[in-house]
Amino acid sequence: MMIPIINNILERFFAKDDRLNNTQIFGYFVEEPLKDEHLTLGFSPSRIALKKRWRNNGLSADFIAEYLTTFFPRDTHEDSKTNTKSEIKSAVSYIANELLENAIKYCDANVEYPITLHLELQSNEVRIFINNSVTASGVEKFKSFIKELSDSNPDEFYLRQLEKNAEDENNDGSGLGFLTIVNDYCAKIGWKFQIVQHEPDLIAVTTMVQLTV
Numbered sequence: 298m299m300i301p302i303i304n305n306i307l308e309r310f311f312a313k314d315d316r317l318n319n320t321q322i323f324g325y326f327v328e329e330p331l332k333d334e335h336l337t338l339g340f341s342p343s344r345i346a347l348k349k350r351w352r353n354n355g356l357s358a359d360f361i362a363e364y365l366t367t368f369f370p371r372d373t374h375e376d377s378k379t380n381t382k383s384e385i386k387s388a389v390s391y392i393a394n395e396l397l398e399n400a401i402k403y404c405d406a407n408v409e410y411p412i413t414l415h416l417e418l419q420s421n422e423v424r425i426f427i428n429n430s431v432t433a434s435g436v437e438k439f440k441s442f443i444k445e446l447s448d449s450n451p452d453e454f455y456l457r458q459l460e461k462n463a464e465d466e467n468n469d470g471s472g473l474g475f476l477t478i479v480n481d482y483c484a485k486i487g488w489k490f491q492i493v494q495h496e497p498d499l500i501a502v503t504t505m506v507q508l509t510v
């Protein structure tokens with residue numbers, strides 16, 4: 298009985314429905330689920346104050362990181378190329394927290410669509426996927442952000458974001474979340490936009506981050 302349920306949840310991340318041109322991928326995105334360790338958490342988009350949700354995010358991100366590191370036996374540097382358990386934990390916790398914050402900040406508040414986080418581990422690759430709803434205008438903003446990030450040199454992009462932040466104090470965020478994930482953790486990142494339903498339209502986006510540990 299467990300298998301259909303798991304398949305159903307995983308469909309959110311891995312469903313291939315290109316018949317109607319319903320999906321669009323940007324960046325580095327892996328579409329096959331891994332067979333090894335995985336963990337999926339769902340968050341209902343309830344009306345709890347955002348601040349409170351963010352405190353909970355910290356807990357969820359720490360839990361995900363802690364859970365993952367139980368699969369790594371290394372506690373100390375055996376050679377300088379491998380990451381220690383605590384380095385993996387802090388990277389995963391930081392990235393999961395950034396992704397959860399984004400999903401909560403930018404999801405479409407008018408639809409009942411859960412935020413789902415999925416974590417996979419295979420040999421030395423960790424992949425974190427997060428799936429959330431997004432409004433039509435949010436999609437446009439997001440795609441143009443992705444284009445700008447992909448077309449820019451990281452240093453120039455960083456400076457441009459700092460300037461934008463200085464000009465506009467009402468910004469939702471710094472616009473530096475993805476850049477930090479890619480630059481500070483040498484992670485690969487990608488996005489998949491999906492039209493889940495028409496009339497009423499429901500669009501979902503999955504952000505995937507791959508970390509080599």
Ligand SMILES: Nc1ncnc2c1ncn2[C@@H]1O[C@H](COP(=O)(O)OP(=O)(O)O)[C@@H](O)[C@H]1O
Pocket residue numbers: 399400403404429430431435438439442469470471472473474475476502504
């Ligand atoms: N999960 C998401 N759903 C919808 N839009 C998103 C999501 N994550 C990011 N975005 C869009 O991408 C932009 C950049 O995200 P990020 O680099 O984390 O910066 P910040 O969160 O500080 O705005 C956001 O401003 C938002 O427009």
Ligand SMILES: [Mg+2]
Pocket residue numbers: 395398399470474475
């Ligand atoms: Mg962010």
